[in-house]
Amino acid sequence: EAQVTQNPRYLITVTGKKLTVTCSQNMNHEYMSWYRQDPGLGLRQIYYSMNVEVTDKGDVPEGYKVSRKEKRNFPLILESPSPNQTSLYFCASSLRTSGSFTDTQYFGPGTRLTVL
Amino acid sequence: EDQVTQSPEALRLQEGESSSLNCSYTVSGLRGLFWYRQDPGKGPEFLFTLYSAGEEKEKERLKATLTKKESFLHITAPKPEDSATYLCAVRTISSGSARQLTFGSGTQLTVLP
Numbered sequence: 001e002a003q004v005t006q007n008p009r010y011l012i013t014v015t016g017k018k019l020t021v022t023c024s025q026n027m028n029h030e031y032m033s034w035y036r037q038d039p040g041l042g043l044r045q046i047y048y049s050m051n052v053e054v055t056d057k058g059d060v061p062e063g064y065k066v067s068r069k070e071k072r073n074f075p076l077i078l079e080s081p082s083p084n085q086t087s088l089y090f091c092a093s094s095l096r097t098s099g100s101f102t103d104t105q106y107f108g109p110g111t112r113l114t115v116l
Numbered sequence: 117e118d119q120v121t122q123s124p125e126a127l128r129l130q131e132g133e134s135s136s137l138n139c140s141y142t143v144s145g146l147r148g149l150f151w152y153r154q155d156p157g158k159g160p161e162f163l164f165t166l167y168s169a170g171e172e173k174e175k176e177r178l179k180a181t182l183t184k185k186e187s188f189l190h191i192t193a194p195k196p197e198d199s200a201t202y203l204c205a206v207r208t209i210s211s212g213s214a215r216q217l218t219f220g221s222g223t224q225l226t227v228l229p
Contacts, residue, residue, distance in 0.1 A: 004159070035219075042120075043160070043203070043219040090159050105217065107152075107159030 002027045004108035006091050012114045013081055021076045021111050023091030031094045032074040033058070033105070034066065036087040043090065049074055081115040088112050118143040118208050122220035129227050132193045137223045139204030140186040149187050150217065151180050152203040160203055163189075194227045201225070 004025045013019055025032065033048040035058075045058030049068040063085055065077040074093075078085060091108040119142045129135055141149070148167055152160035164173045166182040173180050177198065179190040189202055201224045205217040 040221055042221040043205075043217075045217070092159075104150075104162045104165065106162070109159050110157070 002106070004091055004093055004106050006089075006108040006111050008111060009109065010112050012116065014116050015082055016080050019078050019081060019113075021078075021089060021091075021113070023074045023076065023108060024072050025074075025091075025093040025106070026072065027093065027095070027106070028071065029093035029106075030071070030096050031105075032068065033092045034064070034074070034076050035090045035092065036060065037090060037110075038087050046076070046089075081113075083115050086113060086115050118206065118218045120204055120206055120218055120220040122202075122204050122223050124223060125221070126224045127226070129191075129194055129225070131195055131227055131229050134190070134192045134194070136191070137189040137202055137225070138186060139189070139220055141204075141206050142185075143206055143208040143218075145208055146206060148207040149182055150205040150207070151187070151189055152205065154201045154203055154222070163202075191225070194225075196227045196229050199225055199227045 007022045030051050034046040035043040036046055037043050044060045046060055046064050047055055047058050047066040049055045052068055052071050055066050055068055068074055089111045092105040094105045121140050123138045148165055150165050151163040153163055154160045164180040169182055169184045171182050177192050181188045201222045203222045204220040207217055
């Protein structure tokens with residue numbers, strides 16, 4: 001089954017304790033992205049990756065890191081989490097993005113993070 | 117700066133009561149408008165992509181239309197299972213080839229039996 005998976009689905013942690021949220025897709029997609037979703041603010045892009053070893057900042061990258069060592073995986077790293085990073089996080093992937101058209105993005109099930 | 121505004125924020129309908137959701141946008145050159153459905157506790161699920169004014173797409177009880185300033189998601193004779201949050205997103209010239217999508221805040225639709 002074609003899908004994007006995220007782990008963990010739920011996480012409660014404390015300020016300053018490093019954490020990683022994993023994202024994996026089995027569709028051989030080149031493009032992957034991380035979003036956070038907050039009430040009233042919609043989905044905002046954190047980081048994206050066009051392909052292996054190619055990553056760039058989205059709209060709200062502060063406090064986050066990513067890496068793309070393999071095509072299927074795109075982990076999100078919070079080196080020193082703070083309470084303002086409490087949010088619902090989504091990973092997404094698409095086959096490619098080029099020219100004037102955007103391939104459909106497929107979203108993972110989400111990770112609800114609470115930072116105390 | 118690209119802006120996407122969805123209205124209403126919330127909508128309650130009786131089963132069978134047709135209505136429309138609105139997505140208005142102010143962007144520097146539209147390269148695609150997307151509708152997604154999001155159920156509680158789940159990731160957004162793709163519904164439609166519209167690329168040019170006048171374009172329409174349908175799927176079951178849903179029909180999406182696009183003008184130069186806004187898009188409508190028409191829901192005909194909705195059922196309780198249509199209850200969800202509907203998200204609108206745009207890709208624009210300023211998005212570049214990588215940033216992709218700017219999302220609206222969504223419309224939470226509740227269909228009562």
